[in-house]
Amino acid sequence: xxxxxxxxxxxxxxxxxxxxxxxxxxxxxxxxxxxxxxxxxxxxxxxxxxxxxxxxxxxxxxxxxxxxxxxxxxxxxxxxxxxxxxxxxxxxxxxxxxxxxxxxxxxxxxxxxxxxxxxxxxxxxxxxxxxxxxxxxxxxxxxxxxxxxxxxxxxxxxxxxxxxxxxxxxxxxxxxxxxxxxxxxxxxxxxxxxxxxxxxxxxxxxxxxxxxxxxxxxxxxxxxxxxxxxxxxxxxxxxxxxxxxxxxxxxxxxxxxxxxxxxxxxxxxxxxxxxxxxxxxxxxxxxxxxxxxxxxxxxxxxxxxxxxxxxxxxxxxxxxxxxxxxxxxxxxxxxxxxxxxxxxxxxxxxxx
Amino acid sequence: xxxxxxxxxxxxxxxxxxxxxxxxxxxxxxxxxxxxxxxxxxxxxxxxxxxxxxxxxxxxxxxxxxxxxxxxxxxxxxxxxxxxxxxxxxxxxxxxxxxxxxxxxxxxxxxxxxxxxxxxxxxxxxxxxxxxxxxxxxxxxxxxxxxxxxxxxxxxxxxxxxxxxxxxxxxxxxxxxxxxxxxxxxxxxxxxxxxxxxxxxxxxxxxxxxxxxxxxxxxxxxxxxxxxxxxxxxxxxxxxxxxxxxxxxxxxxxxxxxxxxxxxxxxxxxxxxxxxxxxxxxxxxxxxxxxxx
Numbered sequence: 001x002x003x004x005x006x007x008x009x010x011x012x013x014x015x016x017x018x019x020x021x022x023x024x025x026x027x028x029x030x031x032x033x034x035x036x037x038x039x040x041x042x043x044x045x046x047x048x049x050x051x052x053x054x055x056x057x058x059x060x061x062x063x064x065x066x067x068x069x070x071x072x073x074x075x076x077x078x079x080x081x082x083x084x085x086x087x088x089x090x091x092x093x094x095x096x097x098x099x100x101x102x103x104x105x106x107x108x109x110x111x112x113x114x115x116x117x118x119x120x121x122x123x124x125x126x127x128x129x130x131x132x133x134x135x136x137x138x139x140x141x142x143x144x145x146x147x148x149x150x151x152x153x154x155x156x157x158x159x160x161x162x163x164x165x166x167x168x169x170x171x172x173x174x175x176x177x178x179x180x181x182x183x184x185x186x187x188x189x190x191x192x193x194x195x196x197x198x199x200x201x202x203x204x205x206x207x208x209x210x211x212x213x214x215x216x217x218x219x220x221x222x223x224x225x226x227x228x229x230x231x232x233x234x235x236x237x238x239x240x241x242x243x244x245x246x247x248x249x250x251x252x253x254x255x256x257x258x259x260x261x262x263x264x265x266x267x268x269x270x271x272x273x274x275x276x277x278x279x280x281x282x283x284x285x286x287x288x289x290x291x292x293x294x295x296x297x298x299x300x301x302x303x304x305x306x307x308x309x310x311x312x313x314x315x316x317x318x319x320x321x322x323x324x325x326x327x328x329x330x331x332x333x334x335x336x337x338x339x340x341x342x343x344x345x346x347x348x349x350x351x352x
Numbered sequence: 353x354x355x356x357x358x359x360x361x362x363x364x365x366x367x368x369x370x371x372x373x374x375x376x377x378x379x380x381x382x383x384x385x386x387x388x389x390x391x392x393x394x395x396x397x398x399x400x401x402x403x404x405x406x407x408x409x410x411x412x413x414x415x416x417x418x419x420x421x422x423x424x425x426x427x428x429x430x431x432x433x434x435x436x437x438x439x440x441x442x443x444x445x446x447x448x449x450x451x452x453x454x455x456x457x458x459x460x461x462x463x464x465x466x467x468x469x470x471x472x473x474x475x476x477x478x479x480x481x482x483x484x485x486x487x488x489x490x491x492x493x494x495x496x497x498x499x500x501x502x503x504x505x506x507x508x509x510x511x512x513x514x515x516x517x518x519x520x521x522x523x524x525x526x527x528x529x530x531x532x533x534x535x536x537x538x539x540x541x542x543x544x545x546x547x548x549x550x551x552x553x554x555x556x557x558x559x560x561x562x563x564x565x566x567x568x569x570x571x572x573x574x575x576x577x578x579x580x581x582x583x584x585x586x587x588x589x590x591x592x593x594x595x596x597x598x599x600x601x602x603x604x605x606x607x608x609x610x611x612x613x614x615x616x617x618x619x620x621x622x623x624x625x626x627x628x629x630x631x632x633x634x635x636x637x638x639x640x641x642x643x644x645x
Contacts, residue, residue: 051545052541052544072541073544073546073548076547079541086539087542089560089561089563099546102548102549
């Protein structure tokens, strides 16, 4: 169990900056997610915590003790790799037992702990198999078992679900959540999948180009994005972002369409953000705007409508019962309580 | 023309070429080994003598049996030495980066060098009067200054092995570098995080995954060592005495110095059978039939 502290940590390779002077505290027993697109430095940040990568600057502390100079093998962390990193020449049993063996754990204890870990990930029937005789999901479970077999101070997971197919990913996600609640070990989890971040995390740090953009509980990041990047990255479908300006208390699109009342002084170069579920669709003539249906998509659980007005397109999530045809005219309004305004130049949120 | 004959037509040129250059000499050698053929007396094989040449080798010729021993000493020594040196080079150079690529290219040079040139050079280097190796070693280890490297039977064998290692280690290290680079990085990183020291990672994670490549390198090097002739010929001439005369060299002496072609063919054929036997044992040991799960 450990509290992980990063103090002004940077990682540079020549002129390339992987992580730029970042500080953060991961609380004991917390499930912490580093979220961002590929190349944003999230994996580098995690590898520095593991000891596989050395920071160029800054300090890393476990429970207040500086671990910068400790090798990965001495930090007592466990890691699950994107490609699992299983030892192909060892059986499942050998893989799970490895961390205990290299630490000289007595044989009897190894046996009972391997059994316990295998039971927790439901792999007891496969202990004699080699990794290549397992499916992707099973390999993932073995990697998890190898991580939980010794009680590490910190769990590190590097996109552990990204190599699984969509269906398996959802079920493994639930198992992971269940397991982490049961084990109560500090976990740092790296992903580019915002759904994983939303569902698993106690707190999320959204990263871009080596810098943490926003850090907080998932709901806070979803409901109160700090800037344009976070707003566009979190949520599925992505938040609708409309370029325009504020004049006389109304948001005017670039095309000149007056859309909705906003409580902001007049200013140019503004981006309006609105989520798909906060766009309300009415019959023709209703709502604030008259728009036409650009595309109608029924996903089964709801209907996604892409609507066009002028040059602008927005996506609305509506009731599954809604039936519309392409090019049909409808009315549109925005939920006034859930509109976000951003400065188009600084990309920062405009708070009112 | 049917598909079948068409197929054979395409492989015919290659087949004829291989037949003429490999199959014919091989069969001719077997045929010769069952005949009496003294080149000094006759231009063609004379009497059919059954297994007399083979019987002579195994029951009537201590020099032959000694050269079998020399051959195996050389094989074991040169395979172990070349593989160990190659592994060391490979571990040092199996990294990504320009400097490693350049070093890897440079280090292959010994392999690109003609064995004849290399063998002759090494003989000069080891000369007791003016050899640069002899002088350097004498300078670093004064107690070894008086050793006549190629005049002592043990040292002659050691230098034969070292000369051969110098030639082959770079090539084998390239194979091993390929093998090392193909080991998934995350298995090694996983072992670090799991708490294994560098030494343990090498023995429990790297080496087992390198084993298939290492096995092939061993098999290849064994075959090359079996066939090795040039360094005996150039460096020691089989000497001092017959202490470094391998089977290849002994067969050559019998054929082209004693002009006993029948006997030389028989020795060469024994060599071939030993080689096949050793290869089979190797593959049995290194690639046991995998248990299906």
